[in-house]
Amino acid sequence: MSYKCSRCKRDVELDEYGGVRCPYCGHRVLLKERAPVVKEVDVR
Numbered sequence: 449m450s451y452k453c454s455r456c457k458r459d460v461e462l463d464e465y466g467g468v469r470c471p472y473c474g475h476r477v478l479l480k481e482r483a484p485v486v487k488e489v490d491v492r
């Protein structure tokens with residue numbers, strides 16, 4: 449599964465590592481990568 453570090457914005461591959469942590473900067477908040485949701489809202 450692919451994640452993105454919320455601090456350094458690098459792509460992080462998580463294995464059965466035992467912890468959720470960015471290997472580059474050590475940050476612990478990773479964002480789940482998913483298809484960008486582009487929504488057009490018609491605001492009037």
Ligand SMILES: [Zn+2]
Nearest residue numbers: 453456470473
């Ligand atoms: Zn990071």
